[in-house]
Amino acid sequence: MTRCIAALVLFAAVTVHAAGFDCSKAVTDMERQICADPMLAAMDELLAQVYAQALEASPDRKELVKGQKAWLAIRNSCRDTACLQAAYETRISDLACTETGSARGFLRCSSVRLKFAEDELALLEKQHARAVIDASNNPEHAQRVLAAESHAWRANRSARCALAGESEGGADEWKNAWALACEVDETKSRSAALRSQLGRK
Template sequence: MLNVFRIVVATSLVCLSAGTVAASFDCSKPSTRAERDICTDETLSELDTHLATYFKKVISSSSQDDAAKLRQSQRQWLTEIRNRCQDKECIKLAYESRLDQLRLSGVKDDDYNWEDDCRSPQMPSGGADCAQYVASKKREAVENELRRAYEKVVSALPNTQELADEKQLPQKVAFVDFFKSWDRFRKDYCQIYGELTGGAQVWKSANAAECEVDSAAAQTRLLTTLLKCIDSKEICMFPSQFGYGF
């Protein structure tokens, strides 16, 4: 009887390892065709786990309102895109597209490297086209992070000059105008920087994008520091303590 039990258990384990792989949901109870395909395909299972892990990281880095919108968009993606797929290639493309969308949040995806895409058949050289592609992807992510920091500062700044003077902060409308001017200057500066670096146009574009990435990242750090000062109820000494520019 014991030997029979061992045979049954061993057979079950072999079947399980051959037929299913790990996923972010219960593969013993797949509810859609897409889930069944994911549970029997290692590549799709890895994509599913990757998305689930990264989605949680993005949610934890988002405000309450943004997190609610993200959860809603994730549910919509599951029902209207992934679950409508009729083959594994469709599922793979759906996951890759969703991951790209989430990366625009600016939250670092530890399991992804943009440079890897440059080794694809579309960009075999890994040269200028690759550099431009990576720089543009970084710019999208960093500028989304900058936008969120900017919106938080704007919402925290005083509406009246009296309150602004009390903490030596700019009035909200003045800061908005100031930031728009800085952003125009940044883009003009980086465009000129790209042109001066020489080389083919694709290299100029890549260098200009890298310049925008660096300046946006620096500005995000300054805005984050400014926001902490505003929240601390201390005198922030704006703008001398939080200088802007390059």
């Protein structure tokens, strides 16, 4: 419960169609590309939240702003979606995972990584479901089966990772942090499996 509350407090729910800026006012090719891609838009929104929190907590805002400008130059040099996703994931981790030596810092880092992993999984599940339902002779049944499978997987993930957290020992905050890190790994594994089924790398 503590782990779930911490994640909710740290990060408000983000829809995969949001971005860290107003897409109706996008003027550059990069902004339009981000707004057109649900995953990039979600990552941009998450980065905006993490960056705002980092600014609030930073003892040296000028250096942080300088680093963000340097990162934007790197992002803007990307020529494909894979490069952009990698750039966002790196920057989000750099900002959120600066204090992983403490349970609170590790928990915050894992919360951010899980948010990213969940956004990616949600998109892949929708794409996979669309492909399965379109190919099914009984779309309603296929939809029910997929929903049940997704629910069962999440329940199993929670149970497995709760045990993994307990097995690490230590204070409850550390157990929660390890359990959340386990959920990140499990979520990424499921995404990889879905990408394989969809014929992607």
